[in-house]
Amino acid sequence: MTDKTFKLNTGQNIPALGLGTWQSEPGKVKAAVAHALKSGYKLVDGAYCYANEDEAFAAGVKREDIFVVTKVWATYNTRVELGLDKSLKSLGLDYVDLFLVHWPLLMNPEGNDDKFPKLPDGSRDIIRTHNHVDTWKLMEKLVATGKTRAIGVSNYSKRYLEQLLPEATIVPAVNQIENHPSLPQQEIVDLCKEKGIHIMAYSPLGSTGGPVMQAEPVVKIAEKHGVAPSTVLLSYHIARGNTVLAKSVTPDRIKTNMLLIDLDAEDQKALKDYSDSLTKEGKLQRYVYPPFGIDFGFPDKS
Numbered sequence: 614m615t616d617k618t619f620k621l622n623t624g625q626n627i628p629a630l631g632l633g634t635w636q637s638e639p640g641k642v643k644a645a646v647a648h649a650l651k652s653g654y655k656l657v658d659g660a661y662c663y664a665n666e667d668e669a670f671a672a673g674v675k676r677e678d679i680f681v682v683t684k685v686w687a688t689y690n691t692r693v694e695l696g697l698d699k700s701l702k703s704l705g706l707d708y709v710d711l712f713l714v715h716w717p718l719l720m721n722p723e724g725n726d727d728k729f730p731k732l733p734d735g736s737r738d739i740i741r742t743h744n745h746v747d748t749w750k751l752m753e754k755l756v757a758t759g760k761t762r763a764i765g766v767s768n769y770s771k772r773y774l775e776q777l778l779p780e781a782t783i784v785p786a787v788n789q790i791e792n793h794p795s796l797p798q799q800e801i802v803d804l805c806k807e808k809g810i811h812i813m814a815y816s817p818l819g820s821t822g823g824p825v826m827q828a829e830p831v832v833k834i835a836e837k838h839g840v841a842p843s844t845v846l847l848s849y850h851i852a853r854g855n856t857v858l859a860k861s862v863t864p865d866r867i868k869t870n871m872l873l874i875d876l877d878a879e880d881q882k883a884l885k886d887y888s889d890s891l892t893k894e895g896k897l898q899r900y901v902y903p904p905f906g907i908d909f910g911f912p913d914k915s
């Protein structure tokens with residue numbers, strides 16, 4: 614099923630599965646990406662902020678066969694073309710397939726660090742007067758440059774999308790969000806489906822160490838099909854019509870993660886019941902919530 618693709622609102626085909634590169638240590642990324650692309654992965658997800666983009670594309674594959682995603686980091690949200698140029702230089706490419714706004718806020722472009730400027734009290738140096746819609750207006754201008762085939766957002770809540778969409782000339786092609794049965798974010802997924810915005814699910818295993826792999830219904834479904842719990846968690850997104858990003862630097866896991874299965878109606882119901890019970894009990898689990906000190910409008914955090 615690794616050849617499966619979905620259609621973006623730009624007309625591009627986007628692969629159903631991608632390799633994530635966040636927290637992949639420099640030095641290990643090159644081998645992981647090369648192994649993944651050789652094994653049949655068609656999408657690599659990177660970001661300026663990951664500081665490993667110089668390893669995130671492998672020679673030996675045809676550029677046009679691979680879907681490359683990168684993101685503008687929050688210190689560049691008033692300078693998105695510069696951010697994209699820097700990423701392209703590191704990647705050694707002249708275009709990416711998809712360029713995303715990594716987070717909808719501005720960190721001080723003139724602060725004391727290129728990526729994580731801090732105030733004297735140690736908190737992140739954020740320009741609170743910045744409107745995320747202004748960043749989107751700059752993103753829209755990038756399409757004509759040919760340096761990216763599509764533009765999209767990441768970490769957008771329903772509230773933020775509802776602020777953006779009435780102002781947008783170009784509807785984002787993608788919203789990349791944390792998504793797994795312990796954080797289904799159904800209200801965002803439903804709005805995106807309605808507006809033709811494709812979901813890319815990040816941290817499908819629950820990020821570092823893959824804690825969601827231990828959730829009881831996930832283990833049960835894995836046993837039923839004779840597959841790894843990771844396979845159930847990745848396949849969950851294919852059943853939902855979403856692209857999924859799995860990060861690994863371990864060669865056999867990179868291969869294991871290529872196995873995607875059809876979850877049947879009973880499996881999907883069991884996972885939905887699990888999500889619903891966590892929602893009811895107020896036990897949803899968000900694993901990626903950096904200390905920006907900003908209300909992004911996620912119901913579990915707002």
Ligand SMILES: NC(=O)C1=CN([C@@H]2O[C@H](COP(=O)(O)OP(=O)(O)OC[C@H]3O[C@@H](n4cnc5c(N)ncnc54)[C@H](OP(=O)(O)O)[C@@H]3O)[C@@H](O)[C@H]2O)C=CC1
Binds near residue numbers: 636768815823862
């Ligand atoms: N837009 C955004 O803000 C964000 C985007 N992302 C993107 O999504 C990608 C995926 O999310 P990420 O947070 O990295 O986490 P994942 O949910 O993909 O989990 C990665 C962890 O699971 C381990 N792992 C991977 N496969 C297996 C397996 N088959 N069996 C057991 N363990 C496994 C990895 O270990 P090991 O590598 O040691 O094998 C690593 O510790 C990121 O890399 C990034 O590209 C992620 C977070 C935020």
Ligand SMILES: O=C[C@H](O)[C@@H](O)[C@@H](O)[C@H](O)C(=O)O
Binds near residue numbers: 660662901902
């Ligand atoms: O993409 C992954 C995450 O969003 C990551 O970029 C952030 O969590 C960043 O490390 C931060 O601390 O703000």
